[in-house]
Amino acid sequence: MKFRFLIILQFACVHCAKAQVNSDLESISFKIDSLLAYYQENEPGVAIGLVKENQLIFERYFGLANLDYEIPIHKNTSFHVASVSKQFTAFAILLLEEEGKLSLADDIRVYLPEMHEFENTITISHLLNHTSGLKDKYNLLRLSGWTLDDVITNEQVLEIIFNQETLNFQPNEKHMYSNANYALLAEIVARVSKMSFAEFTQQRIFEPLQMNDSKFVDQKGQVVKNKSLSYFRIDSIYVEDLFNNFSVGATNLNTTITDLSKWAINYQTKRIGSQAVFDKMHTLTPLNNGENYGYANGLFINTYRGFKRLEHSGQDASYQAYLATFPELNISVMFTNINGEINGARMVYDIMDICLEVYGNDKIAIKTIPNKLTHQEPITLTPDELKPYQGHYWDEGDNYSREIKFENDTLRLITSNGKTALVPVGEHSFELDIEEYVAVSFLEEKMIITLDDGYQIVSERYTPANYNATTLDEFTGRYYSPELNAYYSFSIIGNQLVAKHTRLGEFYLEAIKKDYFIGDKGSFLKVVFIRNTSNELTGFEVSSSRAKNVSFLKIE
The missing domain is CATH 3.40.710.10 (DD-peptidase/beta-lactamase superfamily)
Known part of the structure; x- marks a missing residue:
């Protein structure tokens, strides 16, 4: 009798387990179908799979x-x-x-x-x-004149990587x-x-x-x-x-x-x-x-x-x-x-x-809550103590300029979104006058922005460029990269320097500081012109997201 009871109990447990599995899959299926309901079956689509306990238990096409x-x-x-x-x-x-x-x-x-x-x-x-x-192959291919529509072979990719001379x-x-x-x-x-x-x-x-x-x-x-x-x-x-x-x-x-x-x-x-x-x-x-x-x-x-x-x-x-x-x-x-x-x-x-x-219910999901930085008590600084922080600061990582201005006895951060006051909390330390914690400190010609999770953004003081068509003329000419076997010509359109490749078209460049420009397309994010000891232009280095300082020589 006891043996029969155990057999019945075993089958009951298996039945319950299967019922739970089916219930879980029904729940997953319903929710995933809800995600797909926003799209049409007669359009390009997706495929989804879920493996659990070494079995493919769910598929959706x-x-x-x-x-x-x-x-x-x-x-x-x-x-x-x-x-x-x-x-x-x-x-x-x-x-x-x-x-x-x-x-x-x-x-x-x-x-x-x-x-x-x-x-x-x-x-x-x-x-x-x-x-x-090593520089990324896609960035190098783009700089050298290839487009994503071109047929590119494995051998061509290897050749452009082998030709790299800098890292x-x-x-x-x-x-x-x-x-x-x-x-x-x-x-x-x-x-x-x-x-x-x-x-x-x-x-x-x-x-x-x-x-x-x-x-x-x-x-x-x-x-x-x-x-x-x-x-x-x-x-x-x-x-x-x-x-x-x-x-x-x-x-x-x-x-x-x-x-x-x-x-x-x-x-x-x-x-x-x-x-x-x-x-x-x-x-x-x-x-x-x-x-x-x-x-x-x-x-x-x-x-x-x-x-x-x-x-x-x-x-x-x-x-x-x-x-x-x-x-x-x-x-x-x-x-x-x-x-x-x-x-x-x-x-x-x-x-x-x-x-x-x-x-994931069999284990409590641990959500790490970082120790957030919080606001400090404000202090008072005189105008003479505030004014030295005025200026332009360049974020090299994000290719982004930030300006600090002194207005109405207050330092203000100037961005495309407007002006935000800086509240002094230390001799060289400030916080943005907003609800969220954003600290701004100044150290050795650098501005350091610190978010509440400790993440920092460092920008360096610079003097903005003031070029015109006449002063831009020395940058014009033809440049060549032996690494890429690629040519670019530089000319002036209006008061703006423009780089051009015969296959890729034009790249409009914005002057940031002396000899330093940023571009309007991904492969020309940053251009820095190089000079010799006689202050003559000898070439430039161009950077994109994953290919930094690719050298070009001035040939004309």
Whole structure:
């Protein structure tokens, strides 16, 4: 009788567990469908997957994969996942290291002798962690005259990286995301394994995991079954958003939600890759100053709502992708999007919140509340004590000017949004006269803005430029970069200096201070002209977001 009771109880428990699982999935399904209700099924769409306890427990396919033929997104639809590719590249490197075929401490020139010999060694580890200082391949391609509509081969990308003669910073001094790093890693995999990067990942990763619909696309026209296309909208019409860069390593993995789930499950099961490989993949390497920066071997490592998260997003053209794993909960969230009108980043966080509301209840989500800085008691300073702080201050990080003026016995911060009084709280310290805490201090020709969480913005005093058509004339002429094999001409339109490339058009430059200009387009964010000891112009250095101080020589 007792045995029969236990059997009945066991079946009852299983039934309750299944009922709970079904209830959880119904809740998730309802809420995700609510997110998608804002969009149309006859437009480019998304695919969503959820892995729990090493099973793909939820899938949602919405919208069209191809507008020309009205092909819906389905289980076998293949998506370009952009920078989500990087974790596969890092994994390939770690497999080779485990086999003793390379070391992360190796100088990359051992495998890539074409690279310039910089003053400090760049190691494979620096590439993996974006601490090499190498300039980003996309920024370099753009500066050299390529557009995103151009067909760009892997060989062309490698050539422009090999031609670099300067770095953004010394290796391991900073962390700056650069796609050049992962293009080089893929080439190292190819040279060490003596097969193409696409072949290596196919044999060593995709086939063992039965990721049958995954491949790295390394040439134009390569067949990808059930391939989706990306789109953006002009007025009310969708047009295809082309991505013609066929460099691998940093991008160009095509895969499905089902295959991504197999990869995510491998984080737990380790069907391929030893525990040591995964430990290394998830280990943060500090900078030279001891700071960590939250990136480890193809993955961002952080916390979200109190839970450890391994994540990476990606975007090329209007393709968007995201993969996040919460190892404590054994949950992974996968997302792909081919519609430039959909805010993929917002949708991803909504999806994660939905999942964590259901599966994160077994642990209290720890929300770290930082120690906020608070207002201090004001003091009185005389006009003579206040006036020395007047002036213009330049924020090099954000390319932004701030002005301090003395008006009506008060210092005021002047911005495009208006004027805000500075309340003295110390000899060199002030606070903005607003409800939120924003401190402003002055030290050795610098203005330091401190927010309530301690974050600081440093600006340096400068004298604004006062150029006209006559004084700008010395900057005109033709300039050449041997690193990029690119030419730019500079001329004056009105009272403004303008740079021009034959393929890219015109870049209007605004004078900030002596020999220092900022541009109106991403590849020309900052231009600083260089002079010799005789004060003659010899060239300029141009900076974009991930390519700093690219040199051009004045030739005419």
